[in-house]
Amino acid sequence: xxxxxxxxxxxxxxxxxxxxxxxxxxxxxxxxxxxxxxxxxxxxxxxxxxxxxxxxxxxxxxxxxxxxxxxxxxxxxxxxxxxxxxxxxxxxxxxxxxxxxxxxxxxxxxxxxxxxxxxxxxxxxxxxxxxxxxxxxxxxxxxxxxxxxxxxxxxxxxxxxxxxxxxxxxxxxxxxxxxxxxxxxxxxxxxxxxxxxxxxxxxxxxxxxxxxxxxxxxxxx
Amino acid sequence: xxxxxxxxxxxxxxxxxxxxxxxxxxxxxxxxxxxxxxxxxxxxxxxxxxxxxxxxxxxxxxxxxxxxxxxxxxxxxxxxxxxxxxxxxxxxxxxxxxxxxxxxxxxxxxxxxxxxxxxxxxxxxxxxxxxxxxxxxxxxxxxxxxxxxxxxxxxxxxxxxxxxxxxxxxxxxxxxxxxxxxxxxxxxxxxxxxxxxxxxxxxxxxxxxxxxxxxxxxxxxxxxxxxxxxxxxxxxxxxxxxxxxxxxxxxxxxxx
Numbered sequence: 275x276x277x278x279x280x281x282x283x284x285x286x287x288x289x290x291x292x293x294x295x296x297x298x299x300x301x302x303x304x305x306x307x308x309x310x311x312x313x314x315x316x317x318x319x320x321x322x323x324x325x326x327x328x329x330x331x332x333x334x335x336x337x338x339x340x341x342x343x344x345x346x347x348x349x350x351x352x353x354x355x356x357x358x359x360x361x362x363x364x365x366x367x368x369x370x371x372x373x374x375x376x377x378x379x380x381x382x383x384x385x386x387x388x389x390x391x392x393x394x395x396x397x398x399x400x401x402x403x404x405x406x407x408x409x410x411x412x413x414x415x416x417x418x419x420x421x422x423x424x425x426x427x428x429x430x431x432x433x434x435x436x437x438x439x440x441x442x443x444x445x446x447x448x449x450x451x452x453x454x455x456x457x458x459x460x461x462x463x464x465x466x467x468x469x470x471x472x473x474x475x476x477x478x479x480x481x482x483x484x485x486x487x488x489x490x491x492x493x494x495x
Numbered sequence: 496x497x498x499x500x501x502x503x504x505x506x507x508x509x510x511x512x513x514x515x516x517x518x519x520x521x522x523x524x525x526x527x528x529x530x531x532x533x534x535x536x537x538x539x540x541x542x543x544x545x546x547x548x549x550x551x552x553x554x555x556x557x558x559x560x561x562x563x564x565x566x567x568x569x570x571x572x573x574x575x576x577x578x579x580x581x582x583x584x585x586x587x588x589x590x591x592x593x594x595x596x597x598x599x600x601x602x603x604x605x606x607x608x609x610x611x612x613x614x615x616x617x618x619x620x621x622x623x624x625x626x627x628x629x630x631x632x633x634x635x636x637x638x639x640x641x642x643x644x645x646x647x648x649x650x651x652x653x654x655x656x657x658x659x660x661x662x663x664x665x666x667x668x669x670x671x672x673x674x675x676x677x678x679x680x681x682x683x684x685x686x687x688x689x690x691x692x693x694x695x696x697x698x699x700x701x702x703x704x705x706x707x708x709x710x711x712x713x714x715x716x717x718x719x720x721x722x723x724x725x726x727x728x729x730x731x732x733x734x735x736x737x738x739x740x741x742x743x744x745x746x747x748x749x750x751x
Contacts, residue, residue, distance in 0.1 A: 392583075394579060394581060394583045395583055395585060395586075397545060397579075397583070398577070398579060398583035398585075399596075399600075400545060400572070401543055401545060401572060401575075401577040401654075402572065402573065402577075402596060402597040402600055402644075402648075403568075403569040403570065403571075403572035403573035403597070403600055403601070404569075404600045405569060405600075408600055412596075412599070412600070413585065416585070416587050416588070417585060417586060417587050419587060420587075490587075491587075492586060492587050492588070492589070492628040492629075492630065493586050493587075493628070493630045494630075
């Protein structure tokens with residue numbers, strides 16, 4: 275009883291901070307990642323706008339972005355982070371590296387989802403006179419919506435893990451609590467509570483993602 | 496009128512169409528017949544430029560469309576309907592939304608789109624399915640939706656790429672009947688790609704037989720069937736006859 279009275283408020287705020295950071299960086303990562311993913315897909319060989327140099331450069335940027343360990347990224351882009359949001363600390367300071375890290379990830383997820391759309395549907399769209407832009411949003415994005423939703427829940431969960439790491443820069447959230455109380459103050463009970471909250475959150479997000487994906491998928495009725 | 500003049504098409508080093516010449520008159524139901532890999536699908540895709548010929552010219556109503564690009568190409572395609580072997584319906588769109596697609600692309604207002612979809616679905620006998628999704632329909636129903644979609648822009652030409660190949664015999668007959676009606680009642684010129692002589696015999700007034708990227712025979716359907724000249728035509732006829740004999744045999748057995 276005493277535990278919750280003492281730490282309940284802290285854990286609740288931590289959970290909220292984690293969710294906000296993850297959600298906000300997710301949104302920005304998708305705003306940037308969807309166009310990037312679409313572009314890398316349609317510039318591929320045999321697609322809507324084949325362009326080898328653009329395709330290669332984008333692919334390379336995405337791969338480099340994805341291969342830098344988050345913790346390294348977090349510290350190495352501090353000057354950039356300061357430039358964008360004016361600080362490298364706290365929630366704002368964490369969101370910039372989170373977005374930088376998640377955008378290439380999202381781009382690949384989006385590319386993957388769109389690539390699953392049957393080529394014959396793109397051809398049908400073309401046959402009816404759809405422009406490249408119409409093919410992207412009326413065929414590619416619409417037909418792959420269930421897959422994009424599943425991808426979004428994976429992205430959210432992956433980012434949620436990174437948010438915990440961002441606790442290192444004092445970003446707040448459950449990761450920050452786990453590190454400060456569990457690791458630095460030897461309070462394993464707080465740490466365990468934070469970890470359990472993380473597990474529950476991931477479980478909820480995954481189930482929610484699956485449910486939404488199923489609800490928007492017209493192939494499963 | 497569709498005219499193809501010395502159409503050649505290569506994929507990399509490999510030439511798959513070796514100089515095709517064809518004239519398809521308005522109101523024709525024109526069959527292009529051949530075995531798999533003969534180049535039928537590539538040929539029909541040259542007509543709406545989904546495939547661009549490596550050389551040769553495509554003329555529609557006397558206008559050279561071979562090099563059309565951008566808005567003009569889009570405009571051309573909007574008035575050439577097309578249906579496909581596997582229907583190619585958008586899985587995440589309802590039946591009515593599928594039918595509306597070509598109109599939506601052209602920026603037609605929503606009420607007008609839905610009105611047109613209602614008319615078209617009535618015509619293909621699927622009025623009760625406007626809000627259903629493709630996954631809920633049988634193959635024959637899906638192809639009917641695809642036909643309604645292909646007609647949305649009131650095209651003067653309709654390309655049918657193996658439109659009945661994925662369907663059973665009875666369904667094939669009803670789809671062919673529908674295509675025949677579209678031709679007669681709406682005056683739409685049909686280009687029918689098929690490997691089946693039975694299909695060609697059923698609805699085509701003219702046919703061309705294509706073998707390994709060349710037209711080996713062309714003429715009025717009845718004439719070609721009665722007096723086949725090319726070996727490929729004879730082979731195709733023989734094969735169909737064998738199937739007919741077999742089914743008659745089976746029928747007799749069933750009677751006994």
